[in-house]
Amino acid sequence: MHIVDGALSNTVVIVGAVAAAGGIAMGLRSLTLERIPTAGVLSASFFVASLIYVPVGPSSVHLIMNGLAGILLGWAAFPALFVGLLLQAIFFGFGGLTVLGVNTVNIALPAVVVGLILRRLVASGTPVAGAIWAGIGGALAIALTTGVVAISLAASGDEFIPAAKLVFFAHIPVMVIEGLLTGFAILLARKVKPELFETVKGVHA
Amino acid sequence: MAHVLEQGDTTLTETGAAQVSGLIGSLDPRIRILAAIGFGIVVVGLSSLNALCAAMLLSAALLWASRLPLGPTLKRMAMMDGFIIFMLVLLPFSIPGDPIFTLWGFAASWQGLWRAVEIALTANAVILALMTLVGTMEPVTLGHALYKMRVPEILVHLLMFTIRYIEVLREEYLRLRSAMKVRGFRPGTNWHTYRSFGYLVGMMLVRAIERSERILGAMKCRGFSGRIYLLKDFALTAADRRFSLIFVIAMALLICLELAWR
Incomplete structure (x- = not known):
């Protein structure tokens, strides 16, 4: 779902860059000295998760897991996902340079929204209930991401509207899979390390 | 990818x-x-x-x-x-x-x-x-150069941590995958696959957080104060x-x- 250089209009690129800078600043404010290692290692985990391919019928999709990032990191998901996108662009050539802001907002804003709405629900109740809320969050984050990608394409010109629609429909199976995997990941984390949701709460503060 | x-x-x-x-x-x-x-x-x-x-x-x-x-x-x-x-x-x-x-x-x-x-x-x-x-x-040089260009210190820390641990965590992921493989796991389009992958991601996160606790302890022990020290100007x-x-x-x-x- 990376957008590349040269496709978007200047207005969209600038709005994206400003919004990304704001989000990153919010995220950095929530990161105290004690939280830097946790956020850094989680940021690396989400980078590695994006290398995992999951089969869907004859094809496969790679994980994004931005909903999970939002649930675990809150606002800190913004700088953490930005760093991942920056490294992908520099060392793998994925995405682009001037569109880095837009791409960051497209991935990180849904993460933060899902994190803020569902964080408490995921951390409370039985592990299964938490996992179901996390699953909803995982699917919702992808739905929101495709929505924002579609908006940034459509706002750049009417000629991209077919591409924007294609992006949305092509990602419906991704939503299902991200939802399932996020749910199971939280189920395991709740059972194996229940205190994680106490320690992680500090990141949001 | x-x-x-x-x-x-x-x-x-x-x-x-x-x-x-x-x-x-x-x-x-x-x-x-x-x-x-x-x-x-x-x-x-x-x-x-x-x-x-x-x-x-x-x-x-x-x-x-x-x-x-x-x-x-x-x-x-x-x-x-x-x-x-x-x-x-x-x-x-x-x-x-x-x-x-x-x-x-x-x-x-x-x-x-x-x-x-x-x-x-x-x-x-x-x-x-x-x-x-x-x-x-070299990724560390990138971090230092960005710091010299007045990128916020915490963001540079985050970047350097991510760079440092991507390879470590990828090796852990590959270890977990080979452990799954020797137990006969074959990915396909089914409930079992998605549950296994979900647990895999969950396990990686739990281990990552436990690792970060050890890192923080080790860093504090060596007097970490959030400053970035440049090895060369x-x-x-x-x-x-x-x-x-x-x-x-x-x-x-x-x-x-x-x-x-x-």
Whole structure:
């Protein structure tokens, strides 16, 4: 779902860059000295998760897991996902340079929204209930991401509207899979390390 | 993205690994970052085919000067094209104009085709320049250079932590995957696969958080206070000034070319 250089209009690129800078600043404010290692290692985990391919019928999709990032990191998901996108662009050539802001907002804003709405629900109740809320969050984050990608394409010109629609429909199976995997990941984390949701709460503060 | 990494390929260069020398490798990292950003902004602003082709040639020259292995670098660039190909193929059909041919009742237009070519050239030129100018840096040097360029300290810390632990965590992921494999796990489109992958991600996160607790303890023990200590200072040399001058002239030529052929 990376957008590349040269496709978007200047207005969209600038709005994206400003919004990304704001989000990153919010995220950095929530990161105290004690939280830097946790956020850094989680940021690396989400980078590695994006290398995992999951089969869907004859094809496969790679994980994004931005909903999970939002649930675990809150606002800190913004700088953490930005760093991942920056490294992908520099060392793998994925995405682009001037569109880095837009791409960051497209991935990180849904993460933060899902994190803020569902964080408490995921951390409370039985592990299964938490996992179901996390699953909803995982699917919702992808739905929101495709929505924002579609908006940034459509706002750049009417000629991209077919591409924007294609992006949305092509990602419906991704939503299902991200939802399932996020749910199971939280189920395991709740059972194996229940205190994680106490320690992680500090990141949001 | 796993298909980008071949067997034995590491995700990022190791700290202290032998650096790619060549013309680009000896330049000041700050100059390289600024050049990549400047190139990106100028090329995104171009729209004439001549100027874009010139920009692509400039990127190719940078690739040659960086002495990166040609094959793998171009393969990575082609990966990105694989992602955007659908959008590019749709463009001739969604932009109205003089028709080239019709396919199942949809007319492809010349205007749309040129727009698609324009986007493809821009995207490839910018990403190639970024990979050759900045991607050839040792990741830790990148962090230090960004810090020198007044990027917030915490963001640089986050970047350096991520760089440091990507390879560690990828090895852990591969260990878990081989553990699954020896127990007869075969991925497919079924509930069992998705549950196993979910648990895999969950386990990686739990281990990552436990690892981060140990890291914090170790860092505190050594007096971590959030400061970044530079191991060596950056200084501009005559070669850096020459490169900057040539690069600025090249950018100016690109802009002239754009204005002349508009």
